[in-house]
Amino acid sequence: MSFEKALPGGQAWFRALRRSPSPWLRGLFALVAALVLAVGVAACGDDDDDDGGDDTGGDESALIESNPDNEAVELTIGSKNFDEQFILGEIYAQALEAAGYSVNTELNLGSEVIAKRALEEGEVDAYPEYTSTTLTSLYEVAPEDVPGDATAAYEMANAELQTDGLTAFPPTPFTSANAVGLLTETADELGVETISDLEGVSQDLTLYGTTECRQRIDCLLGLEANYGLEFKGFRPVDPELRYEVLDNGDADLSILFTTDGQLYTDPGTYAILEDDQQLLPAGNVIVTASQEAVDEAGEDFGATIEKVQENLTLEVMQELNARVSLDREDPADVAADYLKASGYIQ
Amino acid sequence: MTGLALPIAQLDESFFRDRSESDCIRDDGAFCLQWVIDNFGDRYVTPTLEHIVLVVVSVVLGFAIAFGMALLSHRRSWLVPPFIGATGVLYTIPSVAFFFLLLPITGRGTDTAIIALTAYNLQIIYRNIVAGLANVPPDSKDAGRGMGMTEQQLLWKVELPLAVPEIVAGLRIATVSTVAIATLAVFAGGGGLGQEIIAGSAITFKTGIVVAGSLAILMAITFDVLLLLAQRRLGRWQAVRPVDSPGRGARFGERFRRRPAWTGR
Amino acid sequence: MSVELPVAFLGAFGDAFEFIFNQSESPLGGTEVGGLQQVGELTWDHIKVSAAALAAGLAVALPLGLYLGHRGRGELFAVAAGNAGRAIPELVLIALMVAFIGTGFLNVTIALAILAVPPVLTNTFVGVSQVDRTAVEAARGMGMSERQIALRVELPLAAPTIMTGVRTGAVNVVATATIAPLGGVLTLGDFILSPNVYGDAGVLAGAILVALLAVAVELGLAGVQWLVTPTGLKLQRASAETA
Numbered sequence: 027m028s029f030e031k032a033l034p035g036g037q038a039w040f041r042a043l044r045r046s047p048s049p050w051l052r053g054l055f056a057l058v059a060a061l062v063l064a065v066g067v068a069a070c071g072d073d074d075d076d077d078g079g080d081d082t083g084g085d086e087s088a089l090i091e092s093n094p095d096n097e098a099v100e101l102t103i104g105s106k107n108f109d110e111q112f113i114l115g116e117i118y119a120q121a122l123e124a125a126g127y128s129v130n131t132e133l134n135l136g137s138e139v140i141a142k143r144a145l146e147e148g149e150v151d152a153y154p155e156y157t158s159t160t161l162t163s164l165y166e167v168a169p170e171d172v173p174g175d176a177t178a179a180y181e182m183a184n185a186e187l188q189t190d191g192l193t194a195f196p197p198t199p200f201t202s203a204n205a206v207g208l209l210t211e212t213a214d215e216l217g218v219e220t221i222s223d224l225e226g227v228s229q230d231l232t233l234y235g236t237t238e239c240r241q242r243i244d245c246l247l248g249l250e251a252n253y254g255l256e257f258k259g260f261r262p263v264d265p266e267l268r269y270e271v272l273d274n275g276d277a278d279l280s281i282l283f284t285t286d287g288q289l290y291t292d293p294g295t296y297a298i299l300e301d302d303q304q305l306l307p308a309g310n311v312i313v314t315a316s317q318e319a320v321d322e323a324g325e326d327f328g329a330t331i332e333k334v335q336e337n338l339t340l341e342v343m344q345e346l347n348a349r350v351s352l353d354r355e356d357p358a359d360v361a362a363d364y365l366k367a368s369g370y371i372q
Numbered sequence: 373m374t375g376l377a378l379p380i381a382q383l384d385e386s387f388f389r390d391r392s393e394s395d396c397i398r399d400d401g402a403f404c405l406q407w408v409i410d411n412f413g414d415r416y417v418t419p420t421l422e423h424i425v426l427v428v429v430s431v432v433l434g435f436a437i438a439f440g441m442a443l444l445s446h447r448r449s450w451l452v453p454p455f456i457g458a459t460g461v462l463y464t465i466p467s468v469a470f471f472f473l474l475l476p477i478t479g480r481g482t483d484t485a486i487i488a489l490t491a492y493n494l495q496i497i498y499r500n501i502v503a504g505l506a507n508v509p510p511d512s513k514d515a516g517r518g519m520g521m522t523e524q525q526l527l528w529k530v531e532l533p534l535a536v537p538e539i540v541a542g543l544r545i546a547t548v549s550t551v552a553i554a555t556l557a558v559f560a561g562g563g564g565l566g567q568e569i570i571a572g573s574a575i576t577f578k579t580g581i582v583v584a585g586s587l588a589i590l591m592a593i594t595f596d597v598l599l600l601l602a603q604r605r606l607g608r609w610q611a612v613r614p615v616d617s618p619g620r621g622a623r624f625g626e627r628f629r630r631r632p633a634w635t636g637r
Numbered sequence: 638m639s640v641e642l643p644v645a646f647l648g649a650f651g652d653a654f655e656f657i658f659n660q661s662e663s664p665l666g667g668t669e670v671g672g673l674q675q676v677g678e679l680t681w682d683h684i685k686v687s688a689a690a691l692a693a694g695l696a697v698a699l700p701l702g703l704y705l706g707h708r709g710r711g712e713l714f715a716v717a718a719g720n721a722g723r724a725i726p727e728l729v730l731i732a733l734m735v736a737f738i739g740t741g742f743l744n745v746t747i748a749l750a751i752l753a754v755p756p757v758l759t760n761t762f763v764g765v766s767q768v769d770r771t772a773v774e775a776a777r778g779m780g781m782s783e784r785q786i787a788l789r790v791e792l793p794l795a796a797p798t799i800m801t802g803v804r805t806g807a808v809n810v811v812a813t814a815t816i817a818p819l820g821g822v823l824t825l826g827d828f829i830l831s832p833n834v835y836g837d838a839g840v841l842a843g844a845i846l847v848a849l850l851a852v853a854v855e856l857g858l859a860g861v862q863w864l865v866t867p868t869g870l871k872l873q874r875a876s877a878e879t880a
Contacts (some may be wrong), residue, residue, distance in 0.1 A: 107570045134571055137833040139664055163665060163833075228832055237818070237831040241668040263821045266573045274739045291391045291398075337383050345388050351573045353389075354397050354407065354580070356414055367387050380720035464855045465848040466812030472844035476649035523805055524810070548723045556816075559829075567705040569732050575819065578736045585729035 077240040088369035096126035099323050104150030105133040106141050108265070109357065110202070110285060110343070114154040116361030118313060121334040124371045125326045133357075138163050142314075143287045145192060150321035155194070156202060157183045158309030162244060163250030169244040172307040176201065180312055191317050194329050200285060204234075204245060204306045205298040207271055207282035207289075213297040220300040221253055224279075225252060228255040231278035234271045237262040239281055248305045272296065284308070285340065287348025309337070337368045397579070404579045412583075415568060420587055422482075423561035426554045427595070431547050434493030441494075442501040446527065452502060458497035467492060467553050471560035485562030489554060493546040496564035500542025501510050504535030544599040551592040555584075640779035653841035664836045671839060676846065683850065685826035686817055687810045689746045694753025694806055699799070702761025706795070707787045715762035722755020727813040731820050740821030748820070749813055760802025764795030793867055800862035807858055810849045825850065 080185045101122055105115030115133045123129040135141045136161050157179040161167040165186045173179045176197050182193045206221050212238050213219070216227050224231070239245035240260065249255050257279075263271060269288050271277035282289065282298065289296055313331050322328060342364070349360045365371045396404035438459075443450035465473075470488040478484045508531045516530040558566030568584040570573055575581070655661070660672035705711040734748040768791045776790045792799075815826035828835050828843025835843070863871075 070441055107572065112572055139836075201821055237823070238665055238829060238834045241663050241665050241670070241834055247668070251667075261740075261821060262818075262823060264575060264819055266575050267735065267740065267821075270576055270735075270742065275741060276741065341388070342383060348391070349389075352391070352398050353577075354411075354577060356411070357572075359414075460783040460855075461852060462652055462738040464808055464851050466815050466851050468812075468815045468826070468829060469851070473848065474839065475844075476646050543721065548720065552724055552726040555728045566726075566728055568727055570819070575732050575735060581729065581732045581736055585726065588726050588729060589724055596720070596724075619728065 048191055066095055088333075089372070090121060090124040090333065092124060092126040093271060093326050096324065096326055097128060099100070100128045100130070100192075101152070101319065101323060101327075102130045102132055102150045104131070104135045104144055104153035106138060106153070106155075107136055108135045110283075110347055112347050112357035113152060113350060113361055113364075114311060116358045117334055117338075117364060118152070118154065118331055120358075120365055121330050121370060122327070122360055125330045125363075127323065127326075139163075142190075142192075145314065145316055146190065148316065148318075152313050152315035152322075154311045155314045156309030157197060157312055158203070158244075158307040159314070160187065160194070160309075160314070162242075162307065169248065169305065169307045172184075172309075174304070174308075179239060180310065183312060187314060188259050192314055193311040193320055194314045195328055197312050198338045200333045200338050200343045201308040201310045202283055202285040203301070203308035203345075205282045205284050205301070206249070206279055207268075207272070207296055207298045208279050210295055210297045212278060213299070218299060220302040220303070221255075222302050223299070224255055225253070228257050228279075230258055232259045232276070233257045233279040233281070234261045234263050234268065235275035235281040236265045244306055245281065246310065251366060252305050253304055270295070285343045285347055287351045290344035292342070292346050293350060311338075312326045333371050334368070337364070383503060400576070400578050403579050403582050407579060408583055415580075416565075416583060416587060419563060419565045419567050419584070420591070423554055423557075423565045423588070423591065424529065426451055426482070426485060426489060426557055426564055427547060427550045427591070430489035430550050430554075431497075431543065433486070433490040433496050434546060435543060436532060438494050438497035438501060439492070441498050442505065443527075445502065445504060447523070456495065459498055462491040463495040465491075465494055467556050468559050468608060471556070474560075479563035482557075482562040485554070485557035485560040485564075489550055489557070492553060493550060495522070496546045496549070497539075497542045500545075500617060501535065501539050503544075504538030505531050507538060508534045537603050540603040540606060541598055544603070547595045547599060548592045551595060640846040649837070649841055649859035650845075652838035653845055656835070656838040656842040657846070661836075661838075663834055665833060670835050671842070676842075679823060679825050679827060680846065680850065682822070683811070683814050683817075683826075683847075686742065686746055686749065686822055686824060687807070687814045687854075689742075690749030690810045690814075691753050691803075691807050693746060693750035694757060694810070695803070697750070698754045698806075699761055702758045703765055703787055703792060703797075703835075706762040706765025707783070707791060711721050711764055712762070712766070715759050717754045719759030721760075722752065725752065727752060727809075728816060731813070731816055735820050742822050745814075745817050745820040745822045749810045749817075752809045752813055756802040756805040756809070757799070758802075760805075761795065761799050764798030765791045767798070768794045794870065797866045797870060798864060800858065800865055805857060805863065807854050808851055811854050812847075 054183075064224070103115055103119040103122065105111040113132050115131060118131050119131045122328055126353065133142070135144050135150065135153065138155060141150075141153050141155070142164055157176070158169075158172050160183040161172050161179065162169050165183075167182075167186075179196045187194050206224075215271065218221075218224055218227070233246070233249075235245055240262065241247065246260055247259075261277070265281075268280045269286075272280050272350060276318070284298065289298065313335075315327075346360055346364055349355045349363075350357050362371070391398060399405050441455050441459075445455055462470075467488055470491065472482055474484045474487060478487060494563040512530055512534060513526060516526045521529065537612065554564050557564040558570060565584045565588050569581055656671040657676050658673060660669040660675075662668075663670045702715065705715055730748045731745070731749060734744050738744050765787075772790055772794065773786060776786045781789070814822075814824045815829065817824045818827045818830045825843055825847050828839045828846070832840050
């Protein structure tokens with residue numbers, strides 16, 4: 027089949043091309059034709075699904091089914107303002123979309139106070155929160171009173187949230203906690219493995235943390251009160267810089283998070299001190315939603331959320347975090363890869 | 373089914389990447405070309421478009437308001453100092469502070485960002501319109517009056533056309549400043565290139581900051597050049613203005629005479 | 638909504654003023670935030686880093702502008718520096734500094750100083766080169782050296798124009814110091830950037846304080862400009878001023 031006849035309007039186009047007086051015009055026509063062709067090929071290419079190497083291994087029940095009843099329900103999924111939250115927000119949003127809901131995202135809301143308010147005011151319908159943060163930050167429970175058991179913590183948090191017309195879904199497998207971290211070589215030099223080991227040496231060490239760390243009993247306040255540690259100095263910095271300050275030698279100690287990708291990709295470089303006095307509460311992620319949204323959305327809402335978070339173990343979360351923080355991938359892409367690799371979506 | 377059930381083993385070892393080899397991005401290089409090529413479309417196109425919208429809307433609005441103020445104060449020169457003063461206060465208030473002062477009233481979002489950016493522009497544009505009108509040669513005005521023009525006609529047919537180069541110069545300054553300030557719109561929830569600089573871990577991402585910063589500067593230069601061409605084009609028909617400052621200062625006299633030397637940030 | 642809005646707005650500002658004057662509990666619980674002492678501390682920190690940056694910027698821009706303006710050379714550079722300075726987004730500057738070099742008082746000061754240089758440089762150049770040539774010739778005729786001419790004749794006569802540049806530079810610096818907490822230097826901007834710690838009242842209070850500080854700096858330097866303008870020039874300007 028002749029090329030000219032295949033393209034829509036191809037004949038007219040090529041006639042114009044051959045007849046155009048100036049070489050410049052001819053070049054332009056040819057360029058436009060090439061672009062149209064390229065776009066056409068690319069568009070065709072997208073229809074073929076790339077077969078991922080990690081197919082579900084036969085477990086068909088993993089795939090999320092789209093329920094047409096859900097189309098009428100509009101959901102806005104929010105998240106707080108750091109990488110792990112972006113990833114989680116995207117995972118839940120894309121999963122709910124696969125379940126047939128009309129989903130918008132409003133990621134990057136801010137801190138938990140702002141996120142909770144957005145939830146209460148209906149700006150978002152759900153967002154991923156941590157049990158520990160819910161209890162200590164939103165409901166002023168003392169960190170030592172936060173249950174160590176994930177289910178107990180979840181139930182306690184859920185009870186509190188119900189009083190505000192909110193509700194939470196069951197927790198993820200992974201937990202995240204603050205941790206006192208440092209370079210491995212520093213840890214070896216000082217011979218410290220637990221936070222208590224810092225006694226006697228902390229006076230010569232500078233600790234870097236968030237601005238709010240100074241006010242929190244599960245941060246600087248607790249390190250000073252419960253562990254009885256005195257530091258040479260405390261510098262507040264943006265939490266995103268928690269590894270940078272260790273790398274460039276500004277910080278001897280830095281407050282890290284146990285789900286950080288860096289801990290997993292560079293295990294030899296960074297070390298975490300064991301929290302032997304249980305000061306720093308660990309929190310599983312619980313998707314927190316407004317009661318109205320839950321009522322309106324029906325069964326699939328909770329079912330989908332609980333399904334897609336099954337594979338979120340600590341290692342998986344660290345890998346996902348590493349993809350965003352270190353490989354600089356887009357959280358939406360990372361979430362999609364996770365969902366596909368787990369067989370939740372295609 | 374609680375979230376604590378053992379995960380179904382669907383994520384095998386291959387899911388976990390091997391990061392042992394060194395890589396431009398993981399080593400946080402200053403400019404990783406391959407990454408930029410692969411990700412530019414996804415990451416930077418929307419913020420750039422948002423940024424352009426913020427700038428254009430703010431400058432156009434600022435011009436509309438400043439022009440109205442200039443018309444009001446044209447024959448009532450007693451209005452000029454209070455107008456300069458009021459717009460001066462708006463100019464002095466730092467943008468981030470302005471966003472959060474507006475927060476209780478207009479909330480988070482693009483609107484708040486645009487209001488603050490517009491307020492920021494007003495003084496520069498207003499000053500230049502007024503200065504442009506003031507610099508119209510008296511001969512031209514007399515000629516117009518001699519031809520029987522009313523004051524209204526004089527304004528629109530003689531004074532404003534002659535003031536155009538100066539007005540466009542003010543727009544240039546305003547636009548370039550606005551492109552820079554609009555990076556802060558992210559604090560107001562207004563999007564723009566600032567997102568790629570501080571959202572999440574972006575502040576640790578050297579390549580990302582370099583790209584976003586370069587885009588902002590390129591945008592500023594582009595707008596500046598476009599407006600400069602417009603300025604030249606619109607002023608082409610004008611006769612060269614007489615220079616009246618003596619001595620060596622004369623070289624700068626035409627450009628700086630009775631105009632604020634620095635109508636800066 | 639239009640009836641509620643003004644009331645809510647007033648309420649928010651009332652809370653903010655309350656925050657400035659009285660300590661209250663942080664939304665996080667646990668400690669007290671706000672109150673005049675904390676406000677005073679952060680204001681002082683804000684002024685410290687701004688003053689250091691402005692001083693550094695002046696130290697670079699004044700001599701350079703004076704030299705170039707006196708010689709009448711490098712006009713393109715001086716004016717281009719001014720235009721370029723306008724185009725630099727302050728957020729990018731701070732972020733580049735943090736990502737490439739690090740956090741801390743010194744680094745943030747350098748970043749802020751970079752923002753102070755362009756307006757001062759351009760205005761110093763323009764001011765000095767626009768000084769009435771007859772005055773300069775007269776000084777030369779009296780046997781003054783080039784250096785004396787620059788310092789004793791051109792600088793005072795250019796002072797008003799230079800001060801305009803200094804004012805612009807100072808306001809730039811004070812404004813940018815609001816985001817200094819991103820670089821590890823806590824200023825009044827911390828009230829705005831750490832809403833978790835200070836609450837909504839704190840955020841608004843921070844915004845109010847930063848705005849007031851910037852206006853105060855502008856007015857203060859306008860006063861200095863008035864003082865620094867030689868009387869002769871003041872009279873000249875008063876008669877020539879039309880716009």
